[in-house]
Amino acid sequence: MKHTLQQSSPTWPEKLSCDRKKAIQELIQGRELANQLRLILRNPFSHHDESAAAGDLLVKILGSFTDTISILNRTHEVSAQIQANSPPSDARKFEDSDDSSKTSGLKDRRGCYKRRKTSQTWTKTTPALIDDGHAWRKYGQKVILNAKHPRNYFRCTHKFDQGCQATKQVQKTEDDPEMYRTTYHGHHICRNLLKSPPHFIFDSTPNNDSSSLFLSFGSNNKSHEPFSPNNNFPMTMMKQECKCKEDDHKPTTLFGQYNQSSSSDYLLSPDLTTFESSGPMTVSDHDHGDVISCTASPNSHGGLDTDDFIVGAVDFDDACLRILNFD
DNA sequence: CCGATTTGACCTGA
DNA sequence: TCAGGTCAAATCGG
Incomplete structure (x- = not known):
């Protein structure tokens, strides 16, 4: 009805x-x-x-x-x-x-919601519908004028239980139906305890130390935007993409910023490497100089060896950390 | 049964 | 006035 x-x-x-x-x-x-x-x-x-x-x-x-x-x-x-x-x-x-x-059972919604006037948005185009690490619920689909493909509307699953206001819109691109343009609105403030955690990606820093890399935990935009509304957010280790220069065997220093509200849109260094690690890390659980560990598995780009073990010296400053990678 | 999706109607900013 | 963003009942499906 x-x-x-x-x-x-x-x-x-x-x-x-x-x-x-x-x-x-x-x-x-x-x-x-x-x-x-x-x-x-x-x-x-x-x-x-x-x-x-x-x-x-x-x-x-x-x-x-x-x-x-x-x-x-x-x-x-x-x-x-x-x-x-x-x-x-x-x-x-x-x-x-x-x-x-x-x-009478129907509510009058007039004035009960306010369309977003302006909010932080960013767009990315991907060849497939990728998992950006957040739980989304579709709440609408709209045919857009002069567009071949409808636009799909998603909100964060935690909108009501945690008040997370993040939304995204996904639409196939006009010229290439295999490509999806995703526009994100707002940042996640939810504690996102996902079954499939977000990617976090390593990016080279302009550091003259050749073994130093920038590690962005799911940065939302290309400016490595840091935002962790709460330092107690768990930092979940997961599949990561990183770029390593492989004059290997000496410790690789990875410096990163934790970004809980990530979706994903990254500036990647040209030489990408992926590895996987597991085990939760909570920012508040670590102090400067703490040693953390996670396991890493290799990727097709050959950056890290199978079962590499990474030991990190935590160097938090507002949810930033430093990881030292030992072979 | 319950959470996710679909879909038509409603609301709002331009 | 209307395009587009959102709501929520109906429906789906695990």
């Missing part, structure tokens, strides 16, 4: 509940943005574009608080009206007694 919603306007409790949810969502978004801003400001390796992003984040945070205040003001006005008028439940009962009661 298709719902038709024109027939009922929101009751006072519904209106208040809706406004409360919106206020909470605004505050959650503000918190998320503030965390991103904090990490950018504290990251000693931030790029120029990240500094620019910090300004953008600041504007969004202020906008979020402004929206929250206006919502709460409105809620206050509604409450005042409720107190000034007769209890709304009577009116609702009266409505329900009439023939329109068959639709």
Whole structure:
């Protein structure tokens, strides 16, 4: 049965509940943005574009608080009206007694959701629908004007249980139906304890130390954007792609930033290597100089030998770590 | 049974 | 006004 919603306007409790949810969502978004801003400001390796992003984040945070205040003001006005008028439940009962009661179970969603005006987005095009390490739920599909292929809408599975606002849109590209263009909106703030964990990728740093590599734990964009809203997030070890220069046998220093809210879009160094490791790591469980370990298996690019054992000296500073790779 | 997907209707920003 | 983003009932499927 298709719902038709024109027939009922929101009751006072519904209106208040809706406004409360919106206020909470605004505050959650503000918190998320503030965390991103904090990490950018504290990251000693931030790029120029990240500094620019910090300004953008600041504007969004202020906008979020402004929206929250206006919502709460409105809620206050509604409450005042409720107190000034007769209890709304009577009116609702009266409505329900009439023939329109068959639709009374349907909620009027008018004003109950707010389309995203502006949010951080990034796009990538992939030859297949790849697992970006996050749990997504499809919530819509839309035929787009002048587009051959429909656009699919996904939200984070943890939208309701953890308030994660990340969404993505996936659409086949016009010219090549085998290619998918994915646009991500917002960052994950969820604790993502996945069965299939995200990839994290190594990237060469401009370091003159030839054995030093940059390790990006699922960075979302090409600027190695650091954002871990919570240092207690578990860092799950998983399949990794990395690039190693193989004048092997001397320890390879891997330096990385942990990025919990990853999806994936990476700047990769030209010489890629993959390895796998297992076992959870939690940022808060380690101190500077701690030794961690994980197993690594080889990849087709031949970067690491089978069953290589990696010992890492943890060097956290805002969820950054250093790993030393010994043969 | 319950979580995921489908799909038409509704809502909103431009 | 309308294209596109979102909602939520119906349906699917493990």
